[in-house]
Amino acid sequence: MPPAPTSARRTGEQQEVNMDGDARVDIVWRNVALFTYLHLAAFYGGYLLITGQVMWQTFLWGVILHTMSGFGITAGAHRYWAHKSYKAVTPLRLLLAYMQTLAFQNHIYEWCRDHRVHHKFAETHADPHNAKRGFFFSHMGWLLCKKHEAVKVKGKSVDMSDLEQDPIVMFQKKYYLPLVLTISFVIPTIVPSYFWGETASTAFLFAAMFRYCVTLHCTWLVNSAAHRWGPRPYDKSISPAENKSVAWWAFGEGWHNYHHVFPWDYKTSEVGIYRYNFSAAFIDYMAKVGWAYDLKTVPEKLVKQRVARTGDGSHPDHIHAGPWGWGDKDIPEDDEKVTEILHKRNEE
Numbered sequence: 001m002p003p004a005p006t007s008a009r010r011t012g013e014q015q016e017v018n019m020d021g022d023a024r025v026d027i028v029w030r031n032v033a034l035f036t037y038l039h040l041a042a043f044y045g046g047y048l049l050i051t052g053q054v055m056w057q058t059f060l061w062g063v064i065l066h067t068m069s070g071f072g073i074t075a076g077a078h079r080y081w082a083h084k085s086y087k088a089v090t091p092l093r094l095l096l097a098y099m100q101t102l103a104f105q106n107h108i109y110e111w112c113r114d115h116r117v118h119h120k121f122a123e124t125h126a127d128p129h130n131a132k133r134g135f136f137f138s139h140m141g142w143l144l145c146k147k148h149e150a151v152k153v154k155g156k157s158v159d160m161s162d163l164e165q166d167p168i169v170m171f172q173k174k175y176y177l178p179l180v181l182t183i184s185f186v187i188p189t190i191v192p193s194y195f196w197g198e199t200a201s202t203a204f205l206f207a208a209m210f211r212y213c214v215t216l217h218c219t220w221l222v223n224s225a226a227h228r229w230g231p232r233p234y235d236k237s238i239s240p241a242e243n244k245s246v247a248w249w250a251f252g253e254g255w256h257n258y259h260h261v262f263p264w265d266y267k268t269s270e271v272g273i274y275r276y277n278f279s280a281a282f283i284d285y286m287a288k289v290g291w292a293y294d295l296k297t298v299p300e301k302l303v304k305q306r307v308a309r310t311g312d313g314s315h316p317d318h319i320h321a322g323p324w325g326w327g328d329k330d331i332p333e334d335d336e337k338v339t340e341i342l343h344k345r346n347e348e
Contacts, residue, residue, distance in 0.1 A: 045210030072099025
């Protein structure tokens, strides 16, 4: 019997944490109260917008803040710090850290630790936002309850030494509370009031609360919708899928089947169209001006081999046929390497 695809196999460590039965839910009522307040304030901020009570300058300011927040998560915490898919010079690293702080989704160190655990133990109880626990849990419910014990245990096993040696990451971690209050709430409120006369309450409700809430849900869609709906052209054995709608809302993070198969690719996708991958466009631009470098990507040949081996057939280049036999150039290199030749004879 041929070996199962690599992605379908679980290491002993993964099997250990993939426990049967439902996980206990210990609700953190403080978080419930805070998120309830956030959504009520954001709802009112949206009401002010649709009723014409938000100045156009404030609306534009909110769009700019949302865009910066998005890049702080996608190009910063995700593709740069969590996956190390490219390198950046100090000015870009500082900019990414500022924008990630603006997004207010935990400090870089914690965000990356949770994300690395998510990849290493996907869809087990060690996955912080395990998609098998339902849409709401993977979307935002995981933030409303205590972490499963397996998340804590396996979180300690993930290598974080690279971030522990990063002075920008550790500075943000040490001073996170005053930084996030200033960058994510105070500045977004003061700027509209001071520069173009917006009321402080409107600036706070729209540019801070409404903007923050929208950014959160755009990010959360990657953990929920992109783990549920869409084709799986690269690996049909995992739940992450290719979701174009999520890709648009989350700045290119919706090509999730590809990303879980090739997490070190800075594009997180094969898609070369920037309107579905704003973050790749941002990184490419930074590379052109010399701020980003050593961008890692996956060769087309390797992608096609993986598509043929484990994809669901939805990839446009998927060939519904196999090699004719030993010696065919289309045999995947990995298959050639693991093939055993019995009673081998040395021929001169």
